[in-house]
Amino acid sequence: MRHSKYICAMLLTALSAITSSNAVSQSTPPVKLIVGFPPGGSVDTIARAFAEQARAQLGLSMIVENRPGASGKIAFDALQNAPADGMTVLIAPTSVIELGPMVLPAMKFDAIRDFVPVGSLAEYGFAVATGPASEAKDIDSYKAWAKANPSASSFATPGLGTPQHFLGTQLQKELQIELIHVPYKGGANSITDVLGGQIPLLITTEQVVVAYEGQGRLNTLFITSKNRNPLMPGVPTAKEVGLDQLESVDWFGAFVKPGTPTGKVNAWKAQVRQIVASSSYIDAMKKLGYEVPERQPADFGALMTAERDVWTERVKLSRFKLTQ
Missing domain, CATH: 3.40.190.150 (Bordetella uptake gene, domain 1)
Known part of the structure; x- marks a missing residue:
């Protein structure tokens, strides 16, 4: 009998400790x-x-x-x-x-x-890419195309006041070309119009262009990260194409x-x-x-x-x- 009472007492003590521990755990948000x-x-x-x-x-x-x-x-x-x-x-x-x-x-x-x-x-960094409107494969060929087609040289971004917007205006200054900003409400439509040839240049995030790498639909001219993206090892950085001021993450x-x-x-x-x-x-x-x-x-x-x-x-x- 005493042994049974001792076991019961031990179980009650253990249960009490567990309950107390849970109460502390639950009381800590x-x-x-x-x-x-x-x-x-x-x-x-x-x-x-x-x-x-x-x-x-x-x-x-x-x-x-x-x-x-x-x-x-x-x-x-x-x-x-x-x-x-x-x-x-x-x-x-x-x-x-x-x-x-x-x-x-x-x-x-x-x-x-x-x-x-x-x-x-x-x-993450940003990316500058071209679609079929200009068919430029690098930043020099886009610069030449833009100088020859100033009224058609525009860039698409996810919207006014975004980092892409301000990187675009800086790109215009550094290249000394005409770049007309075409802001969208979000990134999806901007990508669609660049792929469709309505807008020649896209400024977006690296993650977006990675999805199109190797498909021949977008040509990524450069990325703004300090180092090349391992998922796009062939794409140069802004610094590598002589655009140090565009380096940004x-x-x-x-x-x-x-x-x-x-x-x-x-x-x-x-x-x-x-x-x-x-x-x-x-x-x-x-x-x-x-x-x-x-x-x-x-x-x-x-x-x-x-x-x-x-x-x-x-x-x-x-x-x-x-x-x-």
């Missing part, structure tokens, strides 16, 4: 990764891949919370309204962070003042709210470094068409300041005006 775009897009996909690796490698519980709308402003507001406890993290491309306040009146924030970057999750950053304790900020930086350096994460990004930075920037503030200066000059060059 997961980290929220805020994404300002719908599910399935590039930012959402990267955030989910990062969350998956965080769970697998570090046992961290994370959920992706999509807050689409207002070109990312709703997500930015969500971070600014959250507690500064490191439990809410914004995942956003720097082109939106840097360009937003320059091209959208509602984006009244300062990226360096209002966000604390803790890591770079992935990056967009990187997806993780940001916390200002005021977050230094210890938590440093912990986040260490966690990001560990996750993005893993082979499983790098492989996941490559399958999605993205590169992982070889090393995290030592001074994110300096990096963001430098990039903002570059984009500011590109916006000025385009004579873009904010619309109220």
Whole structure:
């Protein structure tokens, strides 16, 4: 009898411990990764891949919370309204962070003042490609064609105020040719019209042109990344074709709210470094068409300041005006 009572007591103690452990686990909320775009897009996909690796490698519980709308402003507001406890993290491309306040009146924030970057999750470059309208196979032949056909020389982008828009105006300056901007509402229609011969030049992301590599439908003149894309080893970089000013990448950053304790900020930086350096994460990004930075920037503030200066000059060059 005493033995039975002892066993029951032990079971009750164990059950109590398990219940207590579960209560602690359930009472600790997961980290929220805020994404300002719908599910399935590039930012959402990267955030989910990062969350998956965080769970697998570090046992961290994370959920992706999509807050689409207002070109990312709703997500930015969500971070600014959250507690500064490191439990809410914004995942956003720097082109939106840097360009937003320059091209959208509602984006009244300062990226360096209002966000604390803790890591770079992935990056990609842009691509300049031609379709059948010009049949140019390299940048020199397109330049010659554009000089001979100034009224027909135009470039398609996903829209006004996008990085592609401003890269196009800079390309015009560097080549000293006429380039008429034809903005679309998204990238799909722009690609269709370039393939159909209505528009001679396309400025898009590297991921888009990779899908057409080797088909003979698009001719990628160059990419803006620092290094050649291993999926398109024959395509030169901007620097290799003498267009150093066009070298540019967009990187997806993780940001916390200002005021977050230094210890938590440093912990986040260490966690990001560990996750993005893993082979499983790098492989996941490559399958999605993205590169992982070889090393995290030592001074994110300096990096963001430098990039903002570059984009500011590109916006000025385009004579873009904010619309109220």
